[in-house]
Amino acid sequence: MIWVNTVVQGILLGGLYALFACGLSLMFGVMNVINLAHGDLAVSAAYIAIGVVAVTHVPAALSFLIVVPIFAVIGYVVQRTLFQAALNRSVLTTLLVTFGLSVVIENGLQQYLSANSHSIDIGSLVSDSFGIGSQITIAYLDLVVLMVAVVVLLGLQYFLSSTANGRLIRAVADDPEAAQLSGVSYRHVFGLAAAIAFGTVALAGLASGMMSQFGPTTGTDTLLLYAFEAVVIGGLGSLWGTLAGGILLGVAQQIGAQFSAADQVLAGQLLFLAILVLRPQGITSRREPA
């Protein structure tokens, strides 16, 4: 029964990882950029949420209504300026620039907000839970985050397959130059994709900040690698794969956690390396690896 609980907790955790991963996956799929600042963006979203709550006194659980749009705008602007300038050079330059951005954000947070840990205070919501049987307890917050992840992925799926802007994004992802020849400004479309990616990473950052403590280095220490591992395990270019990857990663981590806290992280990473060796295209995708 304890193993059933482990798997359930893993699935719940996987929702958070899938939420982290979908922005990373989208930016890589559309503009071939692996955003190494992804984890730091999530952490800064959580910091901004604390600031927003302190200033406006909105309920902390609703802070995403303010923070997510802010990050979407930031995403569009950063993509159109910094990331596009790097892309014009080469794909490798985007790696260097996003890595630089990551270090700047992390050290900036440390400089201004100290290395102390924080969390977004949502009162008793963080610990409320219900039980199934005697062994399994499910926290409402974890369940909500998993549902948010599913809704976001469903929404993205719908957006990409059935709306005009979604079709533009897919067209540009396939061939930016051909899209440009057909009268589509691929730079603008890149900006849209980045806006969505930044919005979802902000959402993930808030969810993570409500569920656990975070500090300036949380973004690079854990979040970025988890998001990347979820993307690779699930297979690139598939949103459902991302969900599956996040859940598998979460389950692997929870199983590892049964042994020790250090094994929690290690189990996820060994699963990632195993997938890389045995099935580099991920568990759902039939495509060639990147």
Next chain:
Amino acid sequence: MSSVDQQPAASDAPLPPSAEPGEQVKVTRARRSTLWAGIAAIAVVAILGDLPYRVHSGTTSLLAQFFTLVVMASMWNLLAGYGGLVSVGQQAFIGLGAYFVLILAQHGVGPFLGILPAALLCGIVGLPVWWLVSRLRTGYFAITMWVIASVCELIISQISSLGGGTGTGLPGLPSNPTFLTAYTYWATLAVTVIVLAAVYYLLRSPVGLVLTAIRDDETGARSIGARVAWTQQLVFLVAAIGCGAAGALYIISQQFVEPLSAFSVQWSAEMIFITIIGGIGSIEGPILGTIVFFVLQQTLSNEGTWYFIILGLVAMVVAIWAPRGLWGLISDRFGIRLFPVGYWLRRPADGTLPAPKMPTDTQLTP
């Protein structure tokens, strides 16, 4: 004298019109400044080697830090600048190098004697790692190396004989602090000279030609039949060995090691910023970059992490708008090469050919 410095712009440049058909054009790697640079290099190493007899030990340990950074940055430059392999996980080999020295010291091998075997062990570990990551490109390669570094950290922090997560001291070092500082300094200097010489000769060898081709255009290099995969494996292993040596020097200078800082991504950040700012894809770049890094770090040492924020911002600007870094700007302006890995055209009649103007925008992008 015109330079054909194994760079696309220069090699595309046609012979100057004054070189008539049949006229003798001598291709040479040497030039007067090269000879002087060689003599100067030997003199500099001799003076540096003599320093522990002349200056305070604080100065030599600062210099040792400086040289270790030069070694790391040169290795990252070889990997990313020439091999086209941008890694943010080289701290895996730095940490392993440090821990191999520790393991050897625990079994009675003196730390200074342990540097070379520890570095070579990192090269051996590099083989299966390369097998794993060689199928990955660009961002996937970069971040998977990071995961591997993290796996190494997690595994080592669970081994209690190596100090676990809290770390342990390095046994077997000389107890006299003066000797310890001097030996550490000499070991660091020796490793630095060996690494720089190895990079220099690697780039002057036929492999260097392939590396330069990969640096300028990987697909193009493949299409003309250059052994890209084999060469990338070679630089990956060389970089693993070099970073392992740097890690060995790190544990000796600290006399202590713990997993969190030995495998910290901070190493990658330092290597990358130094190389980008100094000039990626040149041997001189990482050296110049380390000087910039050191000056900034020492000047702003009381201002927390500000020096690192500034470095990150400068590196981003340089990567986008001046991708050949400070050394690229200097060498374009003055035509200097301290480590000549390219070729010069010399017309014996009157000595010199007009130097072609090097377009900078078609140059290396990392």
